[in-house]
Amino acid sequence: MEKLIVRDSKRQQIIWGVQAVIFTIIGILNFTLEDNPFWLDYAWLFLGLAYAGGFLWYRFLPYASLESGTLTEYSFRKKEVDLKELTTLKTFAGELILQSPDQKIKLNLGIINPGDKEKLMNALEPFAPEYLQGRAV
Known part of the structure; x- marks a missing residue:
């Protein structure tokens, strides 16, 4: 019997990718539009990177x-x-x-x-x- 690989649905991958882009854009906009970054600005970037990691996880690793x-x-x-x-x-x-x-x-x-x-x-x-x-x- 050959190896059967079960992958996540494309919908799941798209959801994580869109969330990564949105949170990263919000974080970058907060840094560029404000003179003194607030601690929450770093949280937006962290969320963006975390969702990007999740997107890569779902995209390249099998379920x-x-x-x-x-x-x-x-x-x-x-x-x-x-x-x-x-x-x-x-x-x-x-x-x-x-x-x-x-x-x-x-x-x-x-x-x-x-x-x-x-x-x-x-x-x-x-x-x-x-x-x-x-x-x-």
Whole structure:
């Protein structure tokens, strides 16, 4: 089985990029239009840089990957769950919850690229056919 990479939706990337641009412009305008910068002016620039970092995170790193029976979620703490050891697979409040005896992963289905979501569901079907068969997630 080849590696399946699940990416964030373009909408999520655009939201973070637009917010980065807006906060950075506000910060730069505050510095250029005022003689004495206030501490909040630095906060606008910090927010702009933080959102730019988030944009780059969503743009270049995958949300999750599936390779040789192991699902990996890439966040600040990388989480892995072996699909052969799954005890629970369910959806709740727009999240896909996969749980094994030693690890629990929650994937937000609202921010996953729609094409990748379908591929992920098809790849998970052999591990929980009674749950995923005929269900629209």
